[in-house]
Each structure stands twice: as C-alpha cells, then as structure tokens.
Amino acid sequence: MIKEEIKKALSNANLSGALTRFSEAYAVSRRKAYEGLDFEGIREKIANIKSYVADHLQELIQTFIKSATENGAKIFYTKSPEEVRNYIIELAKKNNVKSIVKSKSMATEEIHLNKYLKEQGIEVNETDLGEWIIQLAGQRPSHMVLPAIHLTRYDVSDVFTKKVEPVQPDIAQMVKFARKHLRRKFLSADMGITGANIAIAETGTLVLFTNEGNARLTMLLPKIHVAVVGVEKLVAKLEDIFSIIRALPRSATAQLITSYISFVNKPEIHIDGSQKEFHIILFDNNRTNIARDPVFKQSLQCIRCASCLNVCPVFRIIGGHVFGKVYTGGIGTILTAWTEGLKASKDIQGLCIQCGNCVKVCPGKINIPELILEIRKRLSKEEGLDFKTKAIYSVVNNRKLFHSILRTASKLQKPFEKGGFIRHLPFFLSELTTERSLPAIADVPFRDRFKKIEQPKSQKKAIFFAGCLIDFAYPEIGEALVKLLNSAQIEVLFPQEQTCCGAPARYSGVMDVAANNSKQNIEALLSVEADYVVSACPTCTVALKNQFIKDLKEQDYDEKIIKSAEHLSEKVIDASELIYRLVKEGKIQFKKLSKIDFTYHDPCHLIRSLNISQQPRESLINAGLKLIEMFESDTCCGMGGSYSLKFPEISGTILRRKLENIQKTEAKLVCTDCPGCVMQIRGGVDKEGLQIEVKHSLEVLAERIK
Known part of the structure; x- marks a missing residue:
C-alpha cells in the first residue's frame, strides 16, 4: 500500500512543486531570520529546558494544575484520548452547545476530536485558514504548521466553490472570502476550542502563537473556552518561554516573530458581561511513558515548529499524506510510534533516508534519524525478520x-555489464535500473x-x-x-x-x-x-x-x-x-597542471556526522582545480545505502534534482568523498547520457600528485 501512495504522490506535480518552492524559499528566509542570533545557544537552552520537563514531568503537571486552578480555570488531567473527547462532549451537552469554533490544534487532531463531535450532532468549524480548507476538502493536514501546503490556489478555489460558494483562484480574494465566512462562525459559536504552544507550570499560564488572530477570537467570543494541551507543552517557569519565543516563528515559518502571542491566565468576562467558563484539559496519551524512556525522552524537546519537515528531501517530494499520519515527517514518525503504537509507524519509518538534514535545524536538538533507527530496532525485535531478510543478513554475517x-x-x-555499468536488469529487478545505471x-x-x-x-x-x-x-x-x-x-x-x-x-x-x-x-x-x-x-x-x-x-x-x-x-x-592535513603540512604536493572546473557534492554523513565540508574542497583547490559551488550541495543525492533499493522511485526523484543542480554549474567534473554518492551520481549521469565525470576526490588528487 505504501508503494501505491508513493507513486501517486510522485505523479502529482502540483504537490512536489508546492513543497519544493516552499523548501527553497524557507532555507533562504530561515538563514535571514536567524542572522545575528546564536542559534546553537538558543537550541541548547531549549533542549535543557525541555529535558528538565521530561525529568520532572509529574511534578510539573501537579504544579500547573495547582497554579491554573488558583487562577480560576477548571482543570481535567487524563491519559486517555477517549476521556478527553467524552469530557468535551459532556460539557457541550450540559451547556446546550450547538456550534464550536476551533483554532489550530495538533492535540485535537491526534484524538480525532472533530469526527466525534460531528457524530454527536455538534457543528465544528476550524478557523485557521489552512485547517478550514482541509476540513472542507475532507482531508487531514499534510504538515504540522502549514496544513494545506500541498494545495495550490486553484485547488483551494475548487474546494471553496464546491463546498461554500464560487470564488476565483486569487489569493487576496480567497482570504477576504474566508474572513467573511469565518466571522459568522465566530459570532454564532457556543464554545471555542484551542490548543497551546506553551504551558507555564509556576503561573498556570497558556501561551498561544498565531498569525491570523483566530485563536484570540476563538477564546474571547464564545461563552466557553476549552484548551486541549499535551503535557509536553509544559515548561517550569516564565523565563523558560523566551528561547522558545525566539525560535518557534523563525524555525516554523522563517518569521522574526509571529503576529500574535497570547497569554491566557484566567476566565475572561464575556461581551455580554457574564463570566466565561475556562477549561484546560491536560492530555497525556503516552507522553509520561516517553519521558521515562531513556532513548525517546528527547522527542519531548519538540516545540512543533516542523522545521524538520521543511528541510527533508523525502518529505518535499511525497508530502505528509504519505510520510506520516496525524503527525508528519521524521518527528511525526516518532510521535506516531508512541501515540498510535509502534506498529502504526511500520511503513512510514522506512521513508526516512537518514540524511540528517533535520538534525542541524531542530531547535530542540532532537536527533530524529537516531530515534527512527531505534524504532527500526524495536520493530525488528518485536516482529522478527521475514525469510528473505534473514537470508540476506545470514550472508552478510558470514x-x-x-x-x-x-x-x-x-x-x-x-x-548485463557494459563499460563498467549494469544498465538493465531483467524481470522484477528492472526497477533498480530505471533511474540510474548500477x-x-x-x-x-x-x-x-x-x-x-x-x-x-x-x-x-x-x-x-x-x-x-x-x-x-x-x-x-x-x-x-x-x-x-x-x-x-x-x-x-x-x-x-x-x-x-x-x-x-x-x-x-x-x-x-x-x-x-x-x-x-x-x-x-x-x-x-x-x-x-x-x-x-x-x-x-x-x-x-x-x-x-x-x-x-x-x-x-x-x-x-x-x-x-x-x-x-x-x-x-x-x-x-x-x-x-597532509596537504596543509606540505607532505603531499601536486604537479602544476591546467586548472579545471569542478563542483562538489557533500556526502550526508561527512558533513553532518563528521562535520567535514571545507577540507576536501580545499585539498582539491590546492591541487589546482577551480570550485564552482552547486545549489544545495549539502542536500542528499538519494542514495541512502539500501534505501535506493527499497524505494528506487524516491531515490531516483532526489537524484534527478541533484543532477539538475550539477548541470546548472556547467562543470564537467563532480567530486565527492563517499563511494555511495559516487555510485548514485555516476549511475545517474550514465543513465542520462551526460558528458560529466563523477569521481571520488581521492582519485582526482592522486592523479595530480608529484
């Protein structure tokens, strides 16, 4: 089934186009957003703050309950998704609630709240623009921050036209259209449901980040406000929020600051002068078990910015409807394994190519690839290996x-071999040589x-x-x-x-x-x-x-x-x-040969795991070559070891983009320092019939030594 979903996603040009354009723009904007700031320092603070929460979770839960209760909020703490849903449904029935407005909330997505409310005959309207579009389209979000990122303006126009009324595919018009229709929903709603980005234990305060102001209207206009908050959103004290405030908008959407930051302490007075009801549902659903797990507890350092999705080479070609469930991408795979069970992550965990691109941008310093490897280990241990896999590894073991x-x-x-390449394989193996020669x-x-x-x-x-x-x-x-x-x-x-x-x-x-x-x-x-x-x-x-x-x-x-x-x-x-080092020390010297242009591809493990990037470039320049940097030189080539055999269609799509970036440099020589990358890129060059040499840097250097 996952193979069919991948093929469908790869055939959707609008999907890959939208995600790729966003990914490219995001990389540039994010760099600018963090200019002048010590990102490593900020994320070290966030990691420490959230690690403390994981180590003291039960204590902070009780502190928050006490503080928020003293503020006048009604607190309900539960470990069960069913109990969250039942609490809200009973509260709605008790207060004769007919209509609910919701601001964006991944916690309510996690428990499929909308579905259960509709089954009870209660009207539910999402008020975040992206979430409203997805709700009308009958889809689930494809991205944790940008739920409708996979849709073009033409798609959105079609959704509005079919579900509400005709509107042209003009962005300004559609925003105006949405504002007009949602305003009515706010004014008629009996209950407002929000999530929260941060919950401060010492003060009992919720902190919400929004760009559209819809969360404020959701909280203020209806007579009842319910906040559904995962316990991982807790921090110990007020001063802990400032690093998160700096990082979340910059990492999520590359903004310097989000449009609205709301602090909610106590029940507000309704516009008719009556006292509003304020309910906070502290929600667990296995978070305390994550906190106890010595390996996975670092996943609680996630601040839900989704920057890992924005830089993932796999996510940007297949999207979150394939790579994920409620939570998407690499971090979504980890959250799925805990909130829906280990087996629920079985198909999606394999989609991670282990390039490590997410690690360098995560403001919580979560090693997502390492945690996905841990999922693989536990699945292997829990389910065992099939006959084919056992046979393969019994060979490798000998x-x-x-x-x-x-x-x-x-x-x-x-x-099958000609000129050092295998260009075609028979029968079921043919897919392996579709995108590259072996x-x-x-x-x-x-x-x-x-x-x-x-x-x-x-x-x-x-x-x-x-x-x-x-x-x-x-x-x-x-x-x-x-x-x-x-x-x-x-x-x-x-x-x-x-x-x-x-x-x-x-x-x-x-x-x-x-x-x-x-x-x-x-x-x-x-x-x-x-x-x-x-x-x-x-x-x-x-x-x-x-x-x-x-x-x-x-x-x-x-x-x-x-x-x-x-x-x-x-x-x-x-x-x-x-x-x-040997070149710098003069122990390796090169002949004076004519300069040739080269471009360089950074192998994932070299640049991210070993922090080696400039050294091979400098060695090649010392040998008399001229560097022409390619766009996204540090983005995965799609090899990923056995990944290219398991998912040749994804591997090949990533490779094609790499080849396009190489060609744009007009260099006739590509150097890299990984034999796997040589295999992938050289195979792609041969398949495309390009007049480009692909060599390991050592080969080029050895040709030029005195």
Missing part, C-alpha cells in the same frame, strides 16, 4: 560466504589488488578500511588512497579479515548482525599496529568511530571487546580529513 558470493557475482554479471562488480577486488602494490617501508602506518563498495565495486578509489598516503611516506596496511561495516544491518534495525560485523572488524583492524585507521567512506568512518561501540553495548558484549572498540575509535580518521 564474511567468507559474503565475499565468495560477490566474487561469483562479478562473473555472473557479464551478460556499477559492475570489479573483476579483481581491492583486497586482491592491494597484495600487488609496492609500498615504501615507513615508521608511519595507516590501516585502510575499504568497506564493501570500494573493495568490490570501486577498487581504484582504494588504490588512489594508497598512492596519496605513500607520497606522504605513510605505509598502508590492509587486514584481509575486515568485512562489511554493518551499515546495511544497522540501518535496518538488525542489531545482532551489525554487532557481529563490528566485532569481526575490531578484531581484524587491531590485529596490526598503526598510527591511523582510515576510511574513504563517511558511513564506514562513522561506524568505526561511533557505531561499533554503541552496537556492542546494546547487544551486551563483554567489556573487553567494548574497550577494544573504544581504542580503535581513537585512531579512526576519514580519508578526506587526513589528506587535507
């Missing part, structure tokens, strides 16, 4: 068998070629961890690294017992296989002494440096092997960083 199969495949591929497996893997390389003997030594792609598909990258290190008088060692870094298993949640790969590699790489352990694949570098330790700890390996993993980690360095 180094000799795995390598034997790759060697055999290099012979069997001959009918690399042929090398006739002679790097591990065999290495044995024949003559090297200078040196005191300085580096162990090379090749990873699967360099070892069996791109051995020339490994040869380039050896040549560069040898020129700096560093001898390269290659332990033959090394195997897959475990990434395929790790990113699929199959942790016993990942941990076994980690153990095998630690033993192999520490079997010889060296100054460095070098990888030319950032995914492998991250595994060697960080993941091996985590894998072994999670699988309860003994302390001795964990200590070995920590010792190995201290020696690990990415090839791009080491070569940069």
Whole structure:
C-alpha cells in the first residue's frame, strides 16, 4: 500500500512543486531570520529546558494544575484520548452547545476530536485558514504548521466553490472570502476550542502563537473556552518561554516573530458581561511513558515548529499524506510510534533516508534519524525478520560466504555489464535500473589488488578500511588512497579479515548482525599496529568511530571487546580529513597542471556526522582545480545505502534534482568523498547520457600528485 501512495504522490506535480518552492524559499528566509542570533545557544537552552520537563514531568503537571486552578480555570488531567473527547462532549451537552469554533490544534487532531463531535450532532468549524480548507476538502493536514501546503490556489478555489460558494483562484480574494465566512462562525459559536504552544507550570499560564488572530477570537467570543494541551507543552517557569519565543516563528515559518502571542491566565468576562467558563484539559496519551524512556525522552524537546519537515528531501517530494499520519515527517514518525503504537509507524519509518538534514535545524536538538533507527530496532525485535531478510543478513554475517558470493557475482554479471555499468536488469529487478545505471562488480577486488602494490617501508602506518563498495565495486578509489598516503611516506596496511561495516544491518534495525560485523572488524583492524585507521567512506568512518561501540553495548558484549572498540575509535580518521592535513603540512604536493572546473557534492554523513565540508574542497583547490559551488550541495543525492533499493522511485526523484543542480554549474567534473554518492551520481549521469565525470576526490588528487 505504501508503494501505491508513493507513486501517486510522485505523479502529482502540483504537490512536489508546492513543497519544493516552499523548501527553497524557507532555507533562504530561515538563514535571514536567524542572522545575528546564536542559534546553537538558543537550541541548547531549549533542549535543557525541555529535558528538565521530561525529568520532572509529574511534578510539573501537579504544579500547573495547582497554579491554573488558583487562577480560576477548571482543570481535567487524563491519559486517555477517549476521556478527553467524552469530557468535551459532556460539557457541550450540559451547556446546550450547538456550534464550536476551533483554532489550530495538533492535540485535537491526534484524538480525532472533530469526527466525534460531528457524530454527536455538534457543528465544528476550524478557523485557521489552512485547517478550514482541509476540513472542507475532507482531508487531514499534510504538515504540522502549514496544513494545506500541498494545495495550490486553484485547488483551494475548487474546494471553496464546491463546498461554500464560487470564488476565483486569487489569493487576496480567497482570504477576504474566508474572513467573511469565518466571522459568522465566530459570532454564532457556543464554545471555542484551542490548543497551546506553551504551558507555564509556576503561573498556570497558556501561551498561544498565531498569525491570523483566530485563536484570540476563538477564546474571547464564545461563552466557553476549552484548551486541549499535551503535557509536553509544559515548561517550569516564565523565563523558560523566551528561547522558545525566539525560535518557534523563525524555525516554523522563517518569521522574526509571529503576529500574535497570547497569554491566557484566567476566565475572561464575556461581551455580554457574564463570566466565561475556562477549561484546560491536560492530555497525556503516552507522553509520561516517553519521558521515562531513556532513548525517546528527547522527542519531548519538540516545540512543533516542523522545521524538520521543511528541510527533508523525502518529505518535499511525497508530502505528509504519505510520510506520516496525524503527525508528519521524521518527528511525526516518532510521535506516531508512541501515540498510535509502534506498529502504526511500520511503513512510514522506512521513508526516512537518514540524511540528517533535520538534525542541524531542530531547535530542540532532537536527533530524529537516531530515534527512527531505534524504532527500526524495536520493530525488528518485536516482529522478527521475514525469510528473505534473514537470508540476506545470514550472508552478510558470514564474511567468507559474503565475499565468495560477490566474487561469483562479478562473473555472473557479464551478460548485463557494459563499460563498467549494469544498465538493465531483467524481470522484477528492472526497477533498480530505471533511474540510474548500477556499477559492475570489479573483476579483481581491492583486497586482491592491494597484495600487488609496492609500498615504501615507513615508521608511519595507516590501516585502510575499504568497506564493501570500494573493495568490490570501486577498487581504484582504494588504490588512489594508497598512492596519496605513500607520497606522504605513510605505509598502508590492509587486514584481509575486515568485512562489511554493518551499515546495511544497522540501518535496518538488525542489531545482532551489525554487532557481529563490528566485532569481526575490531578484531581484524587491531590485529596490526598503526598510527591511523582510515576510511574513504563517511558511513564506514562513522561506524568505526561511533557505531561499533554503541552496537556492542546494546547487544551486551563483554567489556573487553567494548574497550577494544573504544581504542580503535581513537585512531579512526576519514580519508578526506587526513589528506587535507597532509596537504596543509606540505607532505603531499601536486604537479602544476591546467586548472579545471569542478563542483562538489557533500556526502550526508561527512558533513553532518563528521562535520567535514571545507577540507576536501580545499585539498582539491590546492591541487589546482577551480570550485564552482552547486545549489544545495549539502542536500542528499538519494542514495541512502539500501534505501535506493527499497524505494528506487524516491531515490531516483532526489537524484534527478541533484543532477539538475550539477548541470546548472556547467562543470564537467563532480567530486565527492563517499563511494555511495559516487555510485548514485555516476549511475545517474550514465543513465542520462551526460558528458560529466563523477569521481571520488581521492582519485582526482592522486592523479595530480608529484
């Protein structure tokens, strides 16, 4: 079913166009909005404030209940969505409520409140413009902040024309039209329902952010105001709100400040002079369980800005109706797993490509990709693996068998291979070569070629961890690294017992296989002494440096092997960083050759997990090349390891955008520092028949050394 939804979304040009235009504009506007501010400092404060809430949630709930009660509000605290709905329905019946107006509230979306109110014969009208459009269209929001972002003005005009009355697809006219119709709803409503962005425990105050002023009318005009507030919106004290006020509008819509910020303390006086009723429903629905979970409690640091959606390369091509449920995108996947149950996230969790783009913009410092990996681990543990997956990972788990199969495949591929590429595959495999050509497996893997390389003997030594792609598909990258290190008088060692870094298993949640790969590699790489352990694949570098330790700890390996993993980690360095240092120190020097233009693609793990970006560029410039930066150089190419095999249609769509950005530079050489990115981009270039070379930076540098 998810495959059908993806195909439908990808065929909707209006959807991808609207989301892409917004994403591009958002990136520029967000940078301007944060100019002069210390974003890292702001988000560190928010993370600390919200982390404190998670650690003291029950205490803060009770403090808020006491403070708000003293202010005159009627408080109802419940863990059950059903009890929230029943409370509101009973309150409505008791007060003969016929019509309700609502301002934007994700908490009420979460419990499907509108559906239940309608079943009771109560009229419900959303008053946020986007929410009203979605309500009329009979859809659910596709974005947590911009619920109708997937609709064009022509779509909106059609909705208004069919459901209300004819109106032209002119934005100013439609806004005026909506204002006129909603004003009547405000004036006739018996009850107003809002959410809240922040709830201050010490003062019992609710804080609401809006751009249209509809929340104020919802609170002030009807005789009854009900606020449905998730307990994660709590902060301890008044001063805690200021960092959130700075970050929320800038991160959500790239505004310096939202149009309206409302502070609600106590029941207001109605316009007829009577005392209004003010009810606050504090709503749990598993939030306290999240707070107790040592891994997932960081998700409570979310301030619902949806900036993670705005920068997600997957979200912007398939939207929230595919990538999400009530809550959308990466953070929505995590919230779905807790509010609707782990199994509810099964299909959508796989849509995360693990590029990490969301991590750098999250004002709550939530590591969304890491939490999605945790969902995969728990799903794998809870549901087990199907026969096909078990078979694949039993092979990966056996180094000799795995390598034997790759060697055999290099012979069997001959009918499909031409010029180093496999351009067409038969039957059910054909989809894998629709958007890109695949690399042929090398006739002679790097591990065999290495044995024949003559090297200078040196005191300085580096162990090379090749990873699967360099070892069996791109051995020339490994040869380039050896040549560069040898020129700096560093001898390269290659332990033959090394195997897959475990990434395929790790990113699929199959942790016993990942941990076994980690153990095998630690033993192999520490079997010889060296100054460095070098990888030319950032995914492998991250595994060697960080993941091996985590894998072994999670699988309860003994302390001795964990200590070995920590010792190995201290020696690990990415090839791009080491070569940069050697060039800067003058230990690697280049010939004076004619300058050629190149553009650079930043691999996701290199720029985000390892914080390496300028170093490979500077090495290439030092070698006499001229850099032409491409648009969105740091946006994922769509590879994502096995992601491109699971979702080739998404991977291919992301790749096409990358190729367009490359072509716009007019450079005839693309450099990158990840063999996976080489595979993706080079395969796309070949498929499109473009006259562009795609090379690992090490290959280009090795061609130019003295």
